[in-house]
Amino acid sequence: NAGVMQNPRHLVRRRGQEARLRCSPMKGHSHVYWYRQLPEEGLKFMVYLQKENIIDESGMPKERFSAEFPKEGPSILRIQQVVRGDSAAYFCASSPTESNQPQHFGDGTRLSIL
Amino acid sequence: DQQVKQNSPSLSVQEGRISILNCDYTNSMFDYFLWYKKYPAEGPTFLISISSIKDKNEDGRFTVFLNKSAKHLSLHIVPSQPGDSAVYFCAASARVDSNYQLIWGAGTKLIIKP
Numbered sequence: 001n002a003g004v005m006q007n008p009r010h011l012v013r014r015r016g017q018e019a020r021l022r023c024s025p026m027k028g029h030s031h032v033y034w035y036r037q038l039p040e041e042g043l044k045f046m047v048y049l050q051k052e053n054i055i056d057e058s059g060m061p062k063e064r065f066s067a068e069f070p071k072e073g074p075s076i077l078r079i080q081q082v083v084r085g086d087s088a089a090y091f092c093a094s095s096p097t098e099s100n101q102p103q104h105f106g107d108g109t110r111l112s113i114l
Numbered sequence: 115d116q117q118v119k120q121n122s123p124s125l126s127v128q129e130g131r132i133s134i135l136n137c138d139y140t141n142s143m144f145d146y147f148l149w150y151k152k153y154p155a156e157g158p159t160f161l162i163s164i165s166s167i168k169d170k171n172e173d174g175r176f177t178v179f180l181n182k183s184a185k186h187l188s189l190h191i192v193p194s195q196p197g198d199s200a201v202y203f204c205a206a207s208a209r210v211d212s213n214y215q216l217i218w219g220a221g222t223k224l225i226i227k228p
Binding site: 004006033042044045048055056058091093105106107108 | 118120123148150155156157158159160163203213215216217218219220221
């Protein structure tokens with residue numbers, strides 16, 4: 001998993017607070033994907049971004065969740081007013097192009113809501 | 115609506131024997147299939163893939179078979195080694211509008227017994 005960096009690895013928030021998850025893609029990769037994994041479940045696609053553009057956000061909850069991938073800096077997944085059900089592992093992946101090429105994953109951020 | 119199903123949550127195999135992990139899908143538009151391996155507290159790692167125009171792809175100890183008529187694919191690992199103990203995810207790719215989207219199964223936990 002070297003290359004895609006996610007931080008923090010663990011994040012604890014109280015209900016109602018905001019959570020910010022960061023992802024730096026592999027060098028040379030301009031396509032970023034965010035996934036959520038709930039316990040005992042597979043990964044669920046959330047959003048696909050290129051630099052400064054959201055390409056596909058069909059998997060994002062309509063409220064409280066947002067994502068960005070600015071021209072400079074990491075991609076950010078932001079969850080406002082967190083609730084218990086937001087507790088999950090959030091994985092970021094990157095790829096060099098928009099294609100069927102395998103995505104490379106970071107080690108995830110484990111979000112726990114108290 | 116699970117488009118990609120891994121019906122065995124876990125599988126236990128003796129070291130040195132063959133491990134066979136199965137995956138079924140429902141969407142005939144899927145044209146590319148991937149297997150990922152995941153260790154605890156790490157992100158998924160790409161293992162092997164197969165295009166829908168093929169029925170077999172081999173890479174060392176890993177072989178993926180695709181049966182399009184049955185909408186079924188399998189991953190064979192032979193011989194199985196202790197380091198193969200992990201959760202294996204099957205993923206399928208289809209072009210949705212102008213983007214590729216990966217749909218994931220829930221995973222199968224493989225345990226290799228010494």
